[in-house]
Amino acid sequence: MTFLAFDFGTKRVGVATGSRFSGSAEALKSIALEGEARFQAIARLIQEWQPEALVIGVPFHPDGAEHEITLRARKFGRQLKSRFRLPVHEVDERYTSVEAESRGARDVDSASAALILEQFLRENP
Incomplete structure (x- = not known):
């Protein structure tokens, strides 16, 4: 089962x-777009990766x-969920940005999204 994970931010989404x-x-x-352009970029990623579900950090x-x-x-x-009709799972993402920064991530937002997804996979084997 393939997933796409998102670290939501008001300026960028990892x-x-x-x-x-x-x-x-x-x-x-990281997607540094807002409004409809943000969702169009996400739609392209969904088309490319064909995930069976989405995971978001809360x-x-x-x-x-x-x-x-x-x-x-x-x-x-x-x-x-309403736009792409895929299941959406929430993960408590406290401190993922801090952890990504401490690991020296060049793109903290996408690195945080990876940490969110790894946490989800550990908690939902």
């Missing part, structure tokens, strides 16, 4: 791909409380 077979994820790119405060970006990330997930 994208990664991976599969249950490999149990790993690969950072693809951020929370350290204490588990929601904040504005939590709500926006969930809205983004609902938009993906």
Whole structure:
């Protein structure tokens, strides 16, 4: 089963791909577009990779409380589900950007998306 994962941000969305077979994820790119252009870029990636499901990172405060970006990330997930008619899974993505930065990622957003997908694959074998 192939997945595309997204690290949602208001300026950029990081994208990664991976599969249950490999149990790993690969950072693809960051999309620095907004509105319809963002979804068109995602549509091209979906066409290219043919995922069976999508995974999105949903951020929370350290204490588990929601904040504005939590709500926006969930809205983004609902938009993906309605536009592309694929299952969308949410993953708590606290600290993925910090971890990606500590690993020296050149593209923190797509590296964060890969970490989100790897977490999903570990939690859902």
